[in-house]
């Protein structure tokens with residue numbers, strides 16, 4: 001898997017998900033950010049305890065990618081299985097690297113400003129099952145897939161090299177804005 005071939009290049013980087021700039025810098029050595037990229041954040045954002053920080057990481061990574069790129073996120077979720085939630089809480093209390101289960105609304109929030117692909121954010125066992133496959137039970141793991149829009153009202157195409165905080169002149173939200181065009185798209189274009 002880690003060997004490049006004529007069909008395409010493969011690379012591995014060892015980086016902290018809370019340092020998206022480092023990830024983008026290293027990924028840019030292999031990926032062409034001028035062409036759509038598929039970004040998969042699978043069971044990783046739960047390791048970022050602060051929800052706003054997790055949102056800003058997903059935003060920052062997607063901001064660096066061009067329109068037509070895709071974001072796939074799946075994370076363990078609250079609100080489905082109380083026994084699982086108790087087990088996760090006990091695991092987190094054990095001294096292990098904590099993993100924070102998130103609500104459906106929180107996981108859906110990672111796709112804010114993007115075009116969610118049907119069927120939206122659902123338990124992963126319900127996301128486009130193979131026709132004719134046995135019905136799988138609903139599990140406490142939600143996921144979705146969304147495309148970065150071409151519309152000028154969507155997220156900006158590329159902010160590579162710029163900080164995740166907002167630089168819009170006069171933006172009343174300051175760094176909390178994180179450059180989210182949906183909050184003040186008139187200033188961000």
Ligand SMILES: C[S@@+](CC[C@H](N)C(=O)[O-])C[C@H]1O[C@@H](n2cnc3c(N)ncnc32)[C@H](O)[C@@H]1O
Pocket residue numbers: 015016017018042043044047097
């Ligand atoms: C729940 S596992 C998910 C693994 C895989 N992505 C998947 O979906 O099967 C979480 C992974 O994130 C890694 N991890 C935890 N905190 C991290 C961090 N701050 N930066 C990068 N990786 C981290 C863990 O080492 C582990 O490999």
